[in-house]
Amino acid sequence: MKRSPVKSVAIIGAGASGAAAAAALAAEDYFDRIRVFERRETPGGTWWVLARSQLPPPLRDLGTHTYSVSNVRIYDPDPGPGPKLTPGADPPETDPPLKIPDGPLPRTTAPSTQERFDRTPIYDTLTTNVPDIAMCFSDCRFPYGPFPPHWVPRHYIESYFSLHRADGLLALSTTLEDLSRIPGSQRWKLTLRRRDSVRHVDMWWEEEFDAVILANGHYSVPFVPKVDGLEEYIRLFPGRVSHSKAFRNALPYHNKKVVVVGNSASGHDVAAALVGAVKGPVYQSRRSRNRFEGDKPPPEVEWKPIIKAFLRSGDILFADGSVLSDVDSVIYCTGYKASFPFWNERANGGSIWDYTQNRLVGSYWHTFFRDFPTLGAIGVPRVLTFRSFEYQAIALARLFAGRNALPLPSRQEQIRWEQERWKLVSSEHRKFHDIIWDNGETMDWLRGLYDFAGLPTLKGHGRFPPVLSDETRWAIEHLRKYEEPGKDDVEEGDWTVVDSRTGRDSLFFI
Numbered sequence: 001m002k003r004s005p006v007k008s009v010a011i012i013g014a015g016a017s018g019a020a021a022a023a024a025l026a027a028e029d030y031f032d033r034i035r036v037f038e039r040r041e042t043p044g045g046t047w048w049v050l051a052r053s054q055l056p057p058p059l060r061d062l063g064t065h066t067y068s069v070s071n072v073r074i075y076d077p078d079p080g081p082g083p084k085l086t087p088g089a090d091p092p093e094t095d096p097p098l099k100i101p102d103g104p105l106p107r108t109t110a111p112s113t114q115e116r117f118d119r120t121p122i123y124d125t126l127t128t129n130v131p132d133i134a135m136c137f138s139d140c141r142f143p144y145g146p147f148p149p150h151w152v153p154r155h156y157i158e159s160y161f162s163l164h165r166a167d168g169l170l171a172l173s174t175t176l177e178d179l180s181r182i183p184g185s186q187r188w189k190l191t192l193r194r195r196d197s198v199r200h201v202d203m204w205w206e207e208e209f210d211a212v213i214l215a216n217g218h219y220s221v222p223f224v225p226k227v228d229g230l231e232e233y234i235r236l237f238p239g240r241v242s243h244s245k246a247f248r249n250a251l252p253y254h255n256k257k258v259v260v261v262g263n264s265a266s267g268h269d270v271a272a273a274l275v276g277a278v279k280g281p282v283y284q285s286r287r288s289r290n291r292f293e294g295d296k297p298p299p300e301v302e303w304k305p306i307i308k309a310f311l312r313s314g315d316i317l318f319a320d321g322s323v324l325s326d327v328d329s330v331i332y333c334t335g336y337k338a339s340f341p342f343w344n345e346r347a348n349g350g351s352i353w354d355y356t357q358n359r360l361v362g363s364y365w366h367t368f369f370r371d372f373p374t375l376g377a378i379g380v381p382r383v384l385t386f387r388s389f390e391y392q393a394i395a396l397a398r399l400f401a402g403r404n405a406l407p408l409p410s411r412q413e414q415i416r417w418e419q420e421r422w423k424l425v426s427s428e429h430r431k432f433h434d435i436i437w438d439n440g441e442t443m444d445w446l447r448g449l450y451d452f453a454g455l456p457t458l459k460g461h462g463r464f465p466p467v468l469s470d471e472t473r474w475a476i477e478h479l480r481k482y483e484e485p486g487k488d489d490v491e492e493g494d495w496t497v498v499d500s501r502t503g504r505d506s507l508f509f510i
């Protein structure tokens, strides 16, 4: 077999995707150098919390109100005003590249103060929403399930690096600020910045690698839609409008009039956490239905349609003509946008993300890049999370080690795949990287990665791509964190077994 020229690999990000990548690369026992660059102080990614402490019980009882504030408090309990919100703006505007210092590197500079959106989105009451058997990696279960609290995946990810002896590969507090292909080669130059919190400086340096895996996540930069008058409203009423990324618990909203915008996982959880704490009902502005809701709102929640305009008076006008006055807080739970500020468009011949079509540029199978054979991405599709990352990671490790069982399709076929996928998702009004469970698309996608990766060598180098057992697939289709009203639900303590399918995909809640 021809030996692969790839001997060094950089992984960007030490969340679940980075952990899967590090484990898969280490198992190949082929590479001379593997480094995992992570801008935070520890691994964990989305699930990052530094520590937690117990809240004394009296803090949970304010006046006559007792409401659902967990007694476990996260380390990052005060997100301050939260990130600056720019309605309708995409990350190239809100999360621009950091200026690389002039002159030769390495060097130190004054610490950068530019917003990097690296704070946690975790709130006190967050629990996982995918049954543990299907969410965890195949070779290690969560300590308990099926829907454990947020600190379980956080500790799990950190231990997973150690389980695979990949903890020594971590370069923490280190941000990739520039990724450029080295002219005339398939190699990469990384410009890195590490915050030295003892000397209060940023240290800058460069490293070169044969291949790079992007595992940088896509739930960091909050998205807020453009709405008439919203930009001015944010200016006129500082602090009134925030994003769910900065939500921690109901305490700051005690006795306030609050509007929650959005009806997906964050909108649901934030509204539920506010019930009983706020003044009057929680107003929830919804664009579409949520599978967990019945025909009428839960007690103490009032549904509103989408917001038509924010008025200078402070009033909020909704699409049905109704108006809310004296609103104290508006919490946008409208999701996130992928961001790649380190991607050097000039050096790499174009952008990596298309913000009009919300997708990777020139990707194949949501993982490979036809113009960049030494680049891979893990974690972009909206589908099973940790478990899918494992298939992607093993496929990339096999590819870079030159041990993949099947070749990648020709460039022409990769282009055809991208075009046909775009046609399909456009006709079905869904996003390019949203992969459906119920029609078999997820299994086909995973099977593609599974077949491509193949088996480890006879000497045991490389990881087996995982199986997705009957039990796991049953859990995906039947185990729910919340009841689905009107369905044949059987409550089992703090989770629910659903018997019937609904019009929406089994994995829609991811």
Ligand SMILES: Cc1cc2nc3c(=O)[nH]c(=O)nc-3n(C[C@H](O)[C@H](O)[C@H](O)COP(=O)(O)OP(=O)(O)OC[C@H]3O[C@@H](n4cnc5c(N)ncnc54)[C@H](O)[C@@H]3O)c2cc1C
Pocket: 012, 013, 014, 015, 016, 017, 018, 037, 038, 039, 040, 043, 044, 045, 046, 047, 118, 121, 122, 127, 128, 129, 130, 135, 174, 175, 176, 177, 215, 216, 217, 218, 219, 220, 342, 378, 379, 384, 385, 386
């Ligand atoms: C509020 C919330 C709740 C969620 N709940 C669930 C759930 O219940 N179940 C589920 O399966 N999924 C859930 N998700 C999705 C979650 O994002 C995935 O489970 C998973 O953690 C994603 O892992 P990742 O490694 O791909 O990305 P991330 O976890 O985002 O990790 C990416 C890492 O890359 C680092 N990074 C980014 N840019 C750079 C850079 N330039 N240099 C160095 N490091 C960088 C980041 O600091 C981060 O640590 C939730 C997401 C959110 C926002």
Ligand SMILES: NC(=O)c1ccc[n+]([C@@H]2O[C@H](COP(=O)([O-])OP(=O)(O)OC[C@H]3O[C@@H](n4cnc5c(N)ncnc54)[C@H](OP(=O)(O)O)[C@@H]3O)[C@@H](O)[C@H]2O)c1
Pocket: 126, 127, 128, 129, 219, 225, 226, 244, 261, 262, 263, 264, 265, 266, 267, 269, 286, 287, 288, 306, 333, 334, 335, 336, 509, 510
């Ligand atoms: N473990 C958990 O329980 C948990 C909790 C929170 C988040 N998460 C995960 O975190 C990720 C992000 O979830 P999220 O809820 O923050 O974001 P999201 O799933 O992307 O949902 C965004 C919400 O905002 C609405 N929206 C978007 N643009 C809008 C506009 N212009 N006007 C009105 N509404 C608009 C969407 O409505 P439409 O549906 O009509 O588009 C949707 O309800 C998901 O993977 C989710 O599973 C998990």
